[in-house]
Amino acid sequence: MGMTITEKILAAHAGKASVQAGELVECNVDFVMGNDVTAPIAIKRLRENNITEVFDKERIALVPSHFVPAKDINSAQQVQEVKDFAKEYDIKYFFEVGQGGIEHALLPERGLVLPGDIVIGADSHTCTYGALGAFSTGVGSTDLAYCMATGMTWLKVPETMKFVFHGELPKWVSSKDIILQIIGDITVDGALYRAMEFDGDTIHNLSMEARMTISNMAIEAGGKSGIIVPDETTEEYVKSRAQRPYKFYNSDPDAKYCYVKEYDATKLEPVVSWPFLPDNVHKVSESTHVSVDQVIIGSCTNGRIEDLRIAANILKGRKVDKNLKVIIFPATQSIWTMALKEGLIEIFNDSGCIISPATCGPCLGGHMGILSSKETAITTTNRNFVGRIGHPDSKAYLASPAVAAASALTGRITHPAEVMD
């Protein structure tokens, strides 16, 4: 019987000809990642167990991203622990503030995570790299320590759910709307323990950046991974970046899926997730009564250059609502540079936005735009849990960059067509 792309990648890394869903396998890992919040606990585990070497100094990235530039003394200490470890264990890829950014935008950009890889990262949004055709999943700190020590991980081969989109996306509907729609349909545990695979002409017509937004949020449906079979767009993206050889895998026509859902993309509309779960999805057209105090555009979900271009196109030559805080946070230093060279930074600045350095910042309620008890935000980030972006009484609505930018002009949730067409 045929295999899915996920089964093929896991089999290849477990040294097996084939694997089946439900089977427990020990796999070799191609790349391992930790950040300033998760790596310190992993480092502690290695040190307290007298493990003095890592499996491969060139296949580990340590990316300070969450509370950087250090927001307080404790955060600075955590980054210091990571930096000291990187030096002592001679880890090649430690990304100092100003030279990196948010890990899930950074690692693909630098060609460190590649098609056909198994990537294990101590951050739940590690599933982002599925967009490249990799098996990529988030773990906790002890798992990270295990991977750094052994270069291996244990995995249960997941069943796969397939989401197939056909047709051209309507104007103002983006890949963010695709993934929010899916999460709304299957709920926050609809893909629990399962791989999600995204397919169809709509998906394969998306840019690599737009695909990353989809794979990034697989975890918000409980998914173990969110993969897209690589194609010419993938090849175009990785060929000039890849730091090592890579391999394209695909799904066999007779591969077994536990669930298949087909969507007519031409019928999709821009949507928002209302508080307090990402599956609380409503059409923008049914959300326009919601007024907001803050707009956040950025993150590993939607902080790539295309996202910033979309937002700038809407904000250009206009002023944001005078009662609003609008925070733009590009996901990496190089995206920041591109935004500067393309004139986007000037557009944002002139329209009354504040531009943050490349950091996870407000997305997880870290710093750089925390909400008060009375505030509501519309945000291009990935979670709207209680207290996610600040005070437990604050509220967050998740949306695409276009919807967030349109809302920045009016002070309430707004369909981009209302301000643009």
Add this chain to the structure above:
Amino acid sequence: MEITKVTGKVFKYGDDINTDVIIPARYMNTHDPKHLAAHCMEDIDKDFVNNMKPGDVIVAGKNFGCGSSREHAPISIKHAGVGCVIAKTFARIFYRNCINMGLPIMECPEAAEELQAGDEIEINFDEGTITNKSNGKVYKAHPFPPFMKSLIEAGGLMNYAKAKLAEKK
């Protein structure tokens, strides 16, 4: 010595209890277990740490521990003194983290449904049973798969890692 039994009072919560409410990110600027324990469950039940006693049990619905990969969440629960978490289902990364770092958890939809806040319960980890001491009803939790059982018996993933590394040499 390995703990085989826990007796405590039930603290009951709903579905989709996420890691942001178990330990809000604003407290993750350090990984000191004492500090994390002091803020356990704060955004869903601000009095939890004041009201609970060591050995007490968290009982919740489906998808407990969804959201971020932060191991700070099980660390916070474990160091607050919670004896076990019982849920209908657990989110994948949280489940893995618990096995790896040694927070006792049990998947048991019936117990998660029927147990009420304040119930006194006894958990027998060897037998995988939960007894409601107020009415004597006994629930059987889903057993751990053999590989996970071996990880638990090895004393967590790091001990397994050391054995693995020794094997390689």
